[in-house]
Amino acid sequence: MTSTRTPDSPAASPHPGEAAGEPRATPSPTPAEPAEQEGAELAIRTEALTKRFRSGQVAVDRIDLHVPRGAVYGFLGPNGSGKTTTIRMLLGLIGASSGQAWLLGRPMPAAGPDVLPRVGALIEGPAFHPWLSGRANLVRLDACDASAPPHRKGRIDEALDRVGLAAAAHKKYRQYSLGMKQRLGLAAALLRPRELLVLDEPTNGLDPQGTREVRRLVGELAEAGTTVLVSSHLLAEIENVCTHVGIMSTGRLVLQGERTGLTSQAERHLWVRTDPEHAAGAAQVLATLGLTDVVIDGTELQALLGEISPDDVTRALVAAGVPVLGLAERTPTLEDVFVRLTGEGFDVAR
Template sequence: MTDVIVTRGLVKRFGRVTAVAGVDLRIPAGIRFGLLGPNGSGKTTLVRVLLGLVHATAGEVELLGEPMPRRAARVLPRVGAMVEGPAAWGNLSGRANLRLIDAAGPGGGRGRRQRVDEALERVGLGGIDRRPVRAYSLGMRQRLGIAAALLRAPELLLLDEPTNGLDPRGIGEMRDLLVALNAAGTTVVLSSHLLGEVDALCHRVGVMDAGRLVLEEDMTVLRAPTGRVLLRTPDPAAVVAELDGRVVERSGDLVVVRHDDPAALNARLVAAGVRVAELAPERRSLEQVVLELTGQGADRVDTSGNEARR
């Protein structure tokens, strides 16, 4: 499978601060990829380097098989992106904004009105009036930014916090849109702190912490059973007695058992006359994975000892 994004030893420093530290990343074509991590972990800086918005201090970047930023003029028309929130001319309407953005792309003005109308319709803004963008809600601005990213039917879509400002219905609509785009052949890469959305949407995730890529894995692997079974029973003492050494935790009617085959475990307990109310393999959540791998984030400030809060 072809990789649409490749980085090798990617480093980005701002003075003495290392925002991206030796990232080796490969994202294959045709998937939905989520980039996760706490605030300040380097997610947005990485996306900006991928797009050539800032230059790497060291390392290499390839987008759609081309070196960046050297081939940016050839690559970027094939990429749709929204980074650090939607940009717009606030005194102009949404349609006027999209027409100006489209005019900067290749191919001249042929089909511009249709492209703009189709992009607005896809993000739920087909009925917008002539109000200036400065009068839009945050959710409307977000939808407009995504419409701008979709104008040229991109092969690769890079979105930074695409559901920011959307209500629950809007988040669901955005998820459906990204799934449909991906099904039509667009590779979708989104940077987000909303673990539930990434969990529901993405095939593969990367986790960043302090500028480093600390995990890159398929969701099917992360969701795999842990080798433990969660068991609820009115007879926890009988379970402990029957399984002798396999019980690793007990709390009320919940018993955690080390076992690879839940069906075999259930059959053994039923045969021994132990009542089983509920039984399921334990699986780690995406939230557990991310919390295990990452620090507290750059937006938290703690005190220690008698030091005063400033």
């Protein structure tokens, strides 16, 4: 796991794709005051943010993220699409090759010492001291935060309880399961109230119950006013908890906006079921009405509905003597939108 640094922590190691000692181009921040005025409603904003490794690979290609304050923003895309690299740049853990980024209205990485204490993060999987207990790890981590308020014990107890680790607090980290390690990483991000929480694959290694708990926790944090960015390659996480969505593919941000708006603007589909003898006739009726992309699969047909009313389709099929055994308008899902834009499904490792 790579975690956010407090101002007193050592600098992060180079990203695996960067050679040690590589000159790192950092964004040339604009003055903080104009950035705050222009992006006052955004918790995260980037302009043409780019990361190019020495090998020539462009991991992130000129993306413009806009994460509204108070939103739960689903950062969605297959493994290897550039999500984690983007998050590392946002938090100042690696330098950008070009472009600019702002967190909570302040330029990064220049304003990191002031901004990062207001940000909690879980990135790429936890890594703690294996011979220390979960509680002892959190105590050490909390002690590194010079800006943390007093009453450390109560704060740590609350964080452990929120992620379901209170009973395992004294167990050594090396004895934790993958799901317990992930929970401890979440507890570390929740040691104090945050204005912004960045979670990279937060349900990795969790069982279904743990996944539901993370979703509930994200909802509670959002209700309390925290902006949450959830990076994931799992569609269900995004659809269940997020108000806004950004879709990444091969380093590019191909779409972003309010979740409900993205699906409502997608093309409407029609599904029809008839008997085997009338499938071809049904396809002819749909084409005559102006429906496109008609596909026959046995006794079922699918087509793009366009502006045609499903009632008009039903009447035309009946008038043509086609038995209508089933007919429905299919509401596009996020997966439909993603596949239409990229031609690729989810859970694809690159």
